[in-house]
Amino acid sequence: MTSIAPSPPIGKSNPIILELITYTREHFEKHDNLAVDDLLLHRKANQVNWVNLDGLENQDIIEKLQSHFSLHPLLIDDVLSDQRPKVEEFDDYLFLTLKMLHRLDSKTIEYEQISFVLGKDFLITFQEKEGDLFDGFRERIRLDQGRVRKKKADYLMYRLIDIIVENYYNVLDKIGEIMDDIEETVYENPSNKTFNRIQALKKELIFLRKALFPLRDALGKIVKGEFEFVHDENIRFYSDVYDHVIHIIDSLDTYKDLTSGLLDIHINAMNTRMNEVMKVLTVISTIFMPLTFIVGVYGMNFEYMPELHWRYGYFEVWGIMGVVVIGMLIFFRYKKWF
Amino acid sequence: MTSIAPSPPIGKSNPIILELITYTREHFEKHDNLAVDDLLLHRKANQVNWVNLDGLENQDIIEKLQSHFSLHPLLIDDVLSDQRPKVEEFDDYLFLTLKMLHRLDSKTIEYEQISFVLGKDFLITFQEKEGDLFDGFRERIRLDQGRVRKKKADYLMYRLIDIIVENYYNVLDKIGEIMDDIEETVYENPSNKTFNRIQALKKELIFLRKALFPLRDALGKIVKGEFEFVHDENIRFYSDVYDHVIHIIDSLDTYKDLTSGLLDIHINAMNTRMNEVMKVLTVISTIFMPLTFIVGVYGMNFEYMPELHWRYGYFEVWGIMGVVVIGMLIFFRYKKWF
């Protein structure tokens, strides 16, 4: 559960999807369900060629893509193994890898690594699993909505990253809701379950931060204009994503601080309860111990105990015990115990 | 309550205010209650044109402003969504967004995002809601008080930011008062209520810091003279605001440290109380358990118990019990328990 090492190999049963989208301002084509060699025949010069591969366990496809685009062996290693987000420039392309948050239900976040190879006229995206966040966007390209058809591959990459980062905000909102929910319960009902929820949230924040912090650095390099594969006119767009990532990290840090606060509240609630239990115990003991002593005195069997023969001795003892109880209650009131 | 995500969409009922103030040294005009197109007709070259928009839900106004001033789409996105404070230079204007603290009552601080677009001869301010801190200042412009009529739009922006930052000091003073108040009660009466007040304060400090930290960076960039839209002669003014922001952040950090101290004091007070409760319990138990034992002894029904037949047996038992109590008291005094 805490494993940060490379994710387990994906089962063979997972379907592999390979598709090619080529477009210019006037033109749009989409190819899938083709063998890799056939697919690559459809690549067109002077167009944007987006090759998307879902599922990385087919050695053959990877090798053919590698030789077709002359990808560096270390790059392929990085695509196939678990990497921290990073950007790296090669002679003929820019390589960027980051984490996509996937199929989020109320309990778990699944991390999927997505890698981008950005060339002059192509963009390759490698995803670990079938299914992504881009379906709506593919449709927008086809229908020529927005700016994407007027722009080059670097803008396409920006849009995809932007979609992924927007999705982070959903996770953030979810965390915010969980946090509000915990905050409500922690004051009233500081159970172990609440504590474990806080711990789980904290763990989530640690992992999210781990995925986002290096992404900030990678995008920062692009924003500084270090790479020629991203045109100057599009750097402003990357700058926008970069701001979003910083904002998310900021929020994560804020959440982390708030989580510490929640833990403090939980601990305080626990201690308050303990105090209350102790007080009940002490109040009961302090009232009944003297009373039990008093009745014990008159349970003694001495031959000569004058009180035993008094007419109202029994009732006087009740009177004394009443005085003791009232005295104790005044003492507790003075101590502000209730 | 802990949501850091974009604030909820503002209800349609919220009135939208659009106004234009144009002025030079000799001249002052103010227009409001006009349709956006009519309003923009009053824009005058070679004057300072301040367009102020309160309420961002009217798509039409935004679009017309965007096309009139040729504002970048990403800029409009930033205006409309929740952003961390930042500054960004475009070809024809400088964009700055920050948080305004609004309608502060004793319990809650409301954050409102305000965005500035500073051009050669104009300043646009986008506010989320009606009502701002600038009414007094508008009057000062009209009456030609201070330097503002002698200066350009960059000085106008400085003045507005200065007013917002001055308002932060009010919040700071308020926090200082709350802090003093808590400090007084935490020593005497460490209730859960005090604890929750400390937690609420801590949360406030976290959010304030989050709003101010990036503002420092944004103003720092202006102070370094990175942007031509702020004239060199006015940088000293921005430098002054920048110093204030640093001072406020400093104070927030100090408050944060003091809050931790208050929490320590609260916890110590809780523990001290617990100790006291335990001592009472122990003192009572330690005194009455031996006494109850003694009277129990002489409640036994053995046929042959010589003490029972002694003339003063009963009174001697009282004597022994007196000795036990005094011994215990000396023991407790020695242990410095009271």
Place this chain on the structure above:
Amino acid sequence: MTSIAPSPPIGKSNPIILELITYTREHFEKHDNLAVDDLLLHRKANQVNWVNLDGLENQDIIEKLQSHFSLHPLLIDDVLSDQRPKVEEFDDYLFLTLKMLHRLDSKTIEYEQISFVLGKDFLITFQEKEGDLFDGFRERIRLDQGRVRKKKADYLMYRLIDIIVENYYNVLDKIGEIMDDIEETVYENPSNKTFNRIQALKKELIFLRKALFPLRDALGKIVKGEFEFVHDENIRFYSDVYDHVIHIIDSLDTYKDLTSGLLDIHINAMNTRMNEVMKVLTVISTIFMPLTFIVGVYGMNFEYMPELHWRYGYFEVWGIMGVVVIGMLIFFRYKKWF
């Protein structure tokens, strides 16, 4: 008490002192008790002119100084309001503001803001209150002791700062003594009073650090030779003060760490005590509960209880109870409870 906002306006009753000292190698003059205009007539070109003002509530004096030395309005704002220490260069002078520690008694430190305006041939010092640390030094100037009469105004400023920083060391020594004192008591007598003293000390350290940290940055700028108003030959002197400030900050950090240690010691002592109390309770309960049970048994009124009729039954019960007590004591010894 925790207010970090600007200090309250100073009462009118506070006497205002304005004085001018002019000197060269051969010459020394001192003027006070004069109206501001008369005083400024005594300013001499090609000499060092030191104008010192104690008390800032006389608007008139401030304004006349401002116009005489053509001081920037923002500078006057900074002099009059609470500022973090900083240095700023203007066209005709250098502005430096810092905190002076004043009239320190064993409990409280009073912060007073002192501002310097250093020109070619003059130095103005603005102090909030009457009375300062410079009396001995004024005498040294008059008597021409040390180097000051041979040097310019920048050396004079260095000497004044040096005196203020030296005074910090006194505060540091005092804190060291308090710390030793607390350390002695915390081990033996961990009372709430000790805890509160530690908290008060911690608060003091937080405020001191807040006053010194920005001073380090300000002096650092002077040491780097950024300002022409401090001659290169005198930078080494500022470098010396700079080292002292770093040393003091270092010591404050060390004290902060030690304070945390003291708190840990206090908490440990509290817990140890709690443990001890609990042990006493447990020992008493564990010894007397079984005994009380035993004597209870023979207090029962069953018709047929053979032991009651035994000749030595009573004494045998005492024997059994002795065995129980000894067994318990052995158990406690084994548990190393005493």
Place this chain on the structure above:
Amino acid sequence: MTSIAPSPPIGKSNPIILELITYTREHFEKHDNLAVDDLLLHRKANQVNWVNLDGLENQDIIEKLQSHFSLHPLLIDDVLSDQRPKVEEFDDYLFLTLKMLHRLDSKTIEYEQISFVLGKDFLITFQEKEGDLFDGFRERIRLDQGRVRKKKADYLMYRLIDIIVENYYNVLDKIGEIMDDIEETVYENPSNKTFNRIQALKKELIFLRKALFPLRDALGKIVKGEFEFVHDENIRFYSDVYDHVIHIIDSLDTYKDLTSGLLDIHINAMNTRMNEVMKVLTVISTIFMPLTFIVGVYGMNFEYMPELHWRYGYFEVWGIMGVVVIGMLIFFRYKKWF
């Protein structure tokens, strides 16, 4: 056990292994079991000469290597004593030292220092002990698998470092497993044993981080191209190892945060238990103290106690006691104690 000082001198019984591997694209030779002078005769110009020494206690071998390769005395000092990982350039070679993790069983990690001296045509590796991680790789060189025979000595060094760093991942996986294991037990069975396992893990993480942090800096210098002994074309490979080291450090930091979480969980579990124990005590006391008091009352020996003579007095007392118990249970249910 916590010693960070130089490791103890290695016993003389440890066998010393000295071997030389020379290779080019076409050629491969391996020499061992030779005296140092004889061995060095086999060194070949224009080939890659890899001298590997396991065991550093033979003064003679070291000295002969030193004079043959004219190694700097300080370099030999560094090889022989415990060093933090670092890289240093000399005139004729590059020196790099780092820690190898060795013979890892489930409890302990053994650190072994390995030093590299990289010249134009040679690589010397100094290891403290016999046995290393390179056996499989030697075989790969011999069989001319991979790229190593086509490359120079700097690539050889990269491959060796890469093998060492890959091995770090194994350690990381192991730690991940231990962590999962602890996490499962800490919720259910918070024994002291679990606590000690967490502490041991934390200690391990501290030492691992200490070994890896300076390695990052050292590799970072190589990646920046500071050293001519690593050819530009091979820097990308070092960059890859560098990324791995950063990833491992990231994971260590994440583990450290998770460990703190585990400690919090342990402490919370301890406190929860304590609370439970206290509740049991309080429930028992609160139920039986009043009951014992009641029966005590009717154990008194007063002559005139009317209830004693009532026909159903005894049963009525049982009734009263039943009411008390039920009342207490309702009270506890209300307090949500069970």
Place this chain on the structure above:
Amino acid sequence: MTSIAPSPPIGKSNPIILELITYTREHFEKHDNLAVDDLLLHRKANQVNWVNLDGLENQDIIEKLQSHFSLHPLLIDDVLSDQRPKVEEFDDYLFLTLKMLHRLDSKTIEYEQISFVLGKDFLITFQEKEGDLFDGFRERIRLDQGRVRKKKADYLMYRLIDIIVENYYNVLDKIGEIMDDIEETVYENPSNKTFNRIQALKKELIFLRKALFPLRDALGKIVKGEFEFVHDENIRFYSDVYDHVIHIIDSLDTYKDLTSGLLDIHINAMNTRMNEVMKVLTVISTIFMPLTFIVGVYGMNFEYMPELHWRYGYFEVWGIMGVVVIGMLIFFRYKKWF
């Protein structure tokens, strides 16, 4: 004890030692027991002149050295007062001051300030007290062992610093031993004494770090080649000392982390004990309270209590009590309390 302020003035009784060693490759002279003027007559041009002064309270000697070597007054101030380690370049010499650890016994470390003034052909060392770590080294110079006679004064300074830093390692080893010792006892016997030892160790680490951190910066400046008084060929030696200092600081940080771990272990042990005590109390109370209640029941004096007249009533009560005890024991076993 926690004083970080300047050390107290050294008593007059302390003997003052002044000595001069001059040497070249061929020549060696040592002079001591001479008046300062006579001694300085022996200074030889074109040789290395090492003037060593132990004890700083003789004003006369200091002044004569000052005028002979034309030392800056601020430098003399720094020599005489407590300084954080630093390096500073003057026109004719380099000034370096650092802390020497002295006469270490098992409990306390004594800090002594040593200052170096390095000129072209001389090195002055100022020590606060008689006795140093250099005796063996003086003999090595005399006997012309090692490289020192072949080198200049900057190498001499390196050797002295190296000896001082090597001595830090001894302190580090000692701390390592103490740490191991504490670790063994803290698990078994978490007494207050152990706690205090941990606190003392932590304090020591804080002070050591304070002495070493600025030393790192000072040496770093030398290593960067900022000063001409250290020849380029000798910078590698300083670089070696620099690495040692970084290694020591690393180890101190590791020790600090381990110390926190020890504190956690101590606190956990304390809590475990507390838990154990509470369990004993609860077990005893839970067993004997019901029993005492039962025997109380049959101690009542009601006229009509049928059980009292049963033939085996007494024994049946014993039976019931046995069942209660066994039930309780099963309950505790189920709760895993023992």
